[in-house]
Amino acid sequence: MRNKSGESRSNAGIPEMPTLPNAVEDGWGSDRIARIIRELDLPFICLNPGASFRGLHDSLVNLLGNVRPQMLLCLHEEAAVAIAHGYAKVSGKPLAVVLHSNVGLMHGTMAIFNAWCDRVPMMILGATGPVDANKRRPFIDWIHTSRDQASMTRHYTKWDDQPASVEATEESLLRGMQIATTAPCGPVYIVLDSAMQEARHVGGAPMPDMARYKAIPSPSPDPVSLDAAVRLLSNAKSPVILSGRVSRDPKAWADRVRLAEQLGATVFTDLKVGASFPSEHELHAMPRGMFISKESLGKLQSSDVVLSLDWVDLAGTLKQAWPDGCPAKVIHVSVDHHVHNGWDMGYMALPPVDVRLAVTPEAAVPALIKALPASKRAYGKSPAKVAKGTGEGPITLKDIALTLREAVKGHDVCLSRLPLGWDGSYWPFEHPLDQIGHSGGGGVGSGPGMAVGAALALKGTNRLPIAILGDGDYLMGVTALWSAVHYKVPMLTVVANNHSYFNDEVHQERVAVMRGRPVENRWIGQRIADPEPDIVMFARAQGATAFGPVKSHAELAKTLAEAVAAARAGETVVVDVHVAAGYAPSTVAALTETKEVGSP
Structure with missing residues (x-):
C-alpha cells in the first residue's frame, strides 16, 4: 500500500543556501529591486526559472542569500500562481510570483484568473526581453518580448505596470503591494525590463518607510446607511444573514456569531468560500454546500430582511428564492463593485438592494453589533445530522x-x-x-x-x-x-x-x-x-x-x-x-x- 521515494533529498533544505559569501552592496539594477522586494515582507517568491529575470534571480540568491523572500521552485507557472493563491487564502497575505516573459505569463493565466475571482492578494512580477530592440539577443529575446505584455491579463488583475527605470520600479512595487492588499484584494502584475535588471546601478535613496505605503483600510460605514440598516434589522421578524467572502480572522468569526445571535438571524454559508460561521450553531442553515439546497431554501423564502456579507452571487441567490421578485428588504455589505469591469462576468447579476454599506464585512459587522440591542437569549448547537456510513457497497x-x-x-x-x-x-x-x-x-x-x-x-x-x-x-x-x-x-x-x-x-x-x-x-x-x-x-x-x-x-x-x-x-x-x-x-x-x- 505504501511507498516512499528512497532517493535522498538532503539538498532540499529550507532555504536552499548559497555556497559562497553573498555580495554586500548593490551594483546592479536588479539588486535594488531585490532589496525593495525584501522590504515588502514577502516570505516566499514562487517561480519557474527563466532568462528574462535572470538578473533578479541572481540578486535574490547572491545578494539576499535566498532569504526573505525564499525562492519556491515550481515545475509549472500555473502551479506557482496556485501556490500563492492557496497561501493567501489561509493567511490573507500575498506571496510574490515571478513569471518568465510572455510565455510564462501565458502558462500562468488560468491560475491568475482563479486568484482574481477569489479576490486574493498576489504580487506577480513579470519580465520581458530588452525593451530597447538594439539590446536584444538574436531570436530568443525577440520571441520573448511583447508590446504591452500585461494586456494579456489586464482584465483580471487589479493593476499592472511596466516601469522603465529602477527608481520607477521601486514606486511600482510599493504601489502594487498597496493595491493588491487593499480590499477588494487581487493580483497585480509588474513587468521588469531584462536590460534594466542587468544594467549597472550603484547607490540610491535610503529604503522607504514601508509603514507609509500600507494597504488602504476599509472606512467605517456611512452613518446614514448604517442607521437605515439598523432600523431594518431591528424591526425584522425573520432576518437572514448570507455570509460570503470574509476574512480568516477568529475575532471577525466571533463578531459574526455575536451579530447573528443579537438578531436571531438564520445564517447561510457557502462552500465556494471559506468557513465563516460555526456549522452546527443553532442558527446555521444546513446543509452547507456549493449552492443553497432546496431543503434550506424555505428558510430564505420566509425572511423579511436579508443581510448580505459580500455574498458571492447575491442576485442569483435571491432569484433562486423568489423567481418573480424579492419581497424582502436587502442590505448589501461589500466593496466588490470597485473591481468590476466589462470583460468577465464575475460581478454576477445585478441584485436589488435597499441599503448598501460600501465597506468590508469586517468593518460593517462591529458597527452593527454596537448599534443593535444585545441578544435576548442564549443559543446552542443543533444536533448532528450525519448518519453513520453503511460500510457496504462502493465507497462514496x-x-x-x-x-x-x-x-x-x-x-x-x-x-x-x-x-x-x-x-x-x-x-x-x-x-x-x-x-x-x-x-x-x-x-x-x-x-x-x-x-x-x-x-x-x-x-x-x-x-x-x-x-x-x-x-x-x-x-x-x-x-x-x-x-x-x-x-x-x-x-x-x-x-x-x-x-x-x-x-x-x-x-x-x-x-x-x-x-x-x-x-x-x-x-x-x-x-x-x-x-x-x-x-x-x-x-x-x-x-x-x-x-x-x-x-x-x-x-x-x-x-x-x-x-x-x-x-x-x-x-x-x-x-x-x-x-x-x-x-x-x-x-x-x-x-x-x-x-x-x-x-x-
Whole structure:
C-alpha cells in the first residue's frame, strides 16, 4: 500500500543556501529591486526559472542569500500562481510570483484568473526581453518580448505596470503591494525590463518607510446607511444573514456569531468560500454546500430582511428564492463593485438592494453589533445530522468524510479543497481555518497547487492541511506536489477517484433528457479510463508518500489512519480512493437546472 521515494533529498533544505559569501552592496539594477522586494515582507517568491529575470534571480540568491523572500521552485507557472493563491487564502497575505516573459505569463493565466475571482492578494512580477530592440539577443529575446505584455491579463488583475527605470520600479512595487492588499484584494502584475535588471546601478535613496505605503483600510460605514440598516434589522421578524467572502480572522468569526445571535438571524454559508460561521450553531442553515439546497431554501423564502456579507452571487441567490421578485428588504455589505469591469462576468447579476454599506464585512459587522440591542437569549448547537456510513457497497464521498473524521479525531485540520459533490453535513466547521473554499474561477487543475500553498501557510502550526480532490483536478496539477516534497511541506491529499470528468457527465445527461436522447451515452468523452492513470505513481514520481488504490471500506479506515500519521510526521502524502460517481443533491440541482436554450 505504501511507498516512499528512497532517493535522498538532503539538498532540499529550507532555504536552499548559497555556497559562497553573498555580495554586500548593490551594483546592479536588479539588486535594488531585490532589496525593495525584501522590504515588502514577502516570505516566499514562487517561480519557474527563466532568462528574462535572470538578473533578479541572481540578486535574490547572491545578494539576499535566498532569504526573505525564499525562492519556491515550481515545475509549472500555473502551479506557482496556485501556490500563492492557496497561501493567501489561509493567511490573507500575498506571496510574490515571478513569471518568465510572455510565455510564462501565458502558462500562468488560468491560475491568475482563479486568484482574481477569489479576490486574493498576489504580487506577480513579470519580465520581458530588452525593451530597447538594439539590446536584444538574436531570436530568443525577440520571441520573448511583447508590446504591452500585461494586456494579456489586464482584465483580471487589479493593476499592472511596466516601469522603465529602477527608481520607477521601486514606486511600482510599493504601489502594487498597496493595491493588491487593499480590499477588494487581487493580483497585480509588474513587468521588469531584462536590460534594466542587468544594467549597472550603484547607490540610491535610503529604503522607504514601508509603514507609509500600507494597504488602504476599509472606512467605517456611512452613518446614514448604517442607521437605515439598523432600523431594518431591528424591526425584522425573520432576518437572514448570507455570509460570503470574509476574512480568516477568529475575532471577525466571533463578531459574526455575536451579530447573528443579537438578531436571531438564520445564517447561510457557502462552500465556494471559506468557513465563516460555526456549522452546527443553532442558527446555521444546513446543509452547507456549493449552492443553497432546496431543503434550506424555505428558510430564505420566509425572511423579511436579508443581510448580505459580500455574498458571492447575491442576485442569483435571491432569484433562486423568489423567481418573480424579492419581497424582502436587502442590505448589501461589500466593496466588490470597485473591481468590476466589462470583460468577465464575475460581478454576477445585478441584485436589488435597499441599503448598501460600501465597506468590508469586517468593518460593517462591529458597527452593527454596537448599534443593535444585545441578544435576548442564549443559543446552542443543533444536533448532528450525519448518519453513520453503511460500510457496504462502493465507497462514496460521505464514506471518505466519516472515515477521515475518525482518523483525525482530536486534531485541528484545514480542508484546503473539497470536491463539487461534497455535502456540508459531512464535516462540522468551528473555526475560520477549518475550510478555506474552492478555486475562485472554477479552473480545473488548481487544486494541487492551492493545497500546497495552504499547507505552506500552515507549516509549523498544529493544523493538518487536507485536500480532497477529484481525479481530473489532481491529474492536471499533480506536479505542484513536487514543490511540497522538495520544501518539506506536510500535507495530505485524498483523491476521490471516480475515473471521470463527472461534472460534465451530469451536464450531458441533462442535455440528453432535454432532447429525448439516450442518457446511457453520457460517459463518452468523459471517462478517464482504458488506461486508468496511475494516481499513486503520479504522486511517487513527485517524491510523495503514496497509498492505494483503496477499493474497499476495510482498506479505507486502515489506509487513512496510516496516511494521517505520515502527514503529521511531516510527509507529503497522497491517497488514491476509488469512489462511486455521484454528487450531493443540491449540487446536481444547481448544475442541471438551467434555462433550456433552443428547446421547443
